[in-house]
Amino acid sequence: AVTAFVPLKSVFEDLAEGEKVVAVLRHAERGDDHSSTGPLNDNGVEQALSLGESLRGGSDVYFAASPATRTHQTCSNIAKGMGLSDTLADTLEFLGGTWFVKDTSKYSEYKNDHGGSWKVTSRWLYEGRYVDAFYELAPRTAEYLDDNIIPAFERSGKSMGILISHDLLIIPVVAYYSDNSIDMNYYTSRKWLNYLAGFAVVLKPDGTRRFYAVKGLDAGTMKKE
DSSP, rough: OSSSSSEEEHHHOOOEEEEEEEEEEEEEOSSOOOTOOBBBBBHHHHHHHHHHHTTTTTSEEHHHHHHHHHHHHHHHHHHHTTOOOOOOOEGGGSSSTTTTTTTTTHHHHHHHHTTHHHHHHHHHHHHHHHGGBBBHHHHHHHIIIIIIHHHHHHHHHEEEEEEEOHHHHHHHHHHHTTTTOOOOOHHHHHHEOOOTTTEEEEOOTTTTTTEEEEEESSOSSEEOO
């Protein structure tokens, strides 16, 4: 069972013969610009470089990012930290956007009336509120992995994948696979997904999978007042 974030480094290092792994992580720390062109701040660059350094030794790595500037910067700095020269990440649209939102107008209405996306997403996942704005979690998560993330990784032919995305696309997946045992309920605890945290899927030769909640920093969650 998934009950806590484990270091991404340990998941990468513990692969058995023939196993492959794809990790989907939130970008490193950004500045105050939340737009798609908002860059990482200096701390975020250091975070990504440091994570890359901890993963040195892996060279058969597929990098992909959402269309946002900060996700591409995260990829390139992780790759740089790993000592890899080819830092050009693929752009995958499904790593951005609002995959779990079914009704955009209702979602916007709830966000505006109930304290923003973090609170609304938290209450949907942990309290079953606002369900008319979102897709059903289990099938939508399966679709995200089976029709998007896993095929994109498999097409690369690499043994390891690092895909950089955003909190609102990652938290539902972690909440689902941990059966809500990991507290990211910003509405009640003020905890939220940390930078460079996310999930990893290990693909075994027999076709089965292992799922992990992973962290690239010391903690998988952050507390934001």
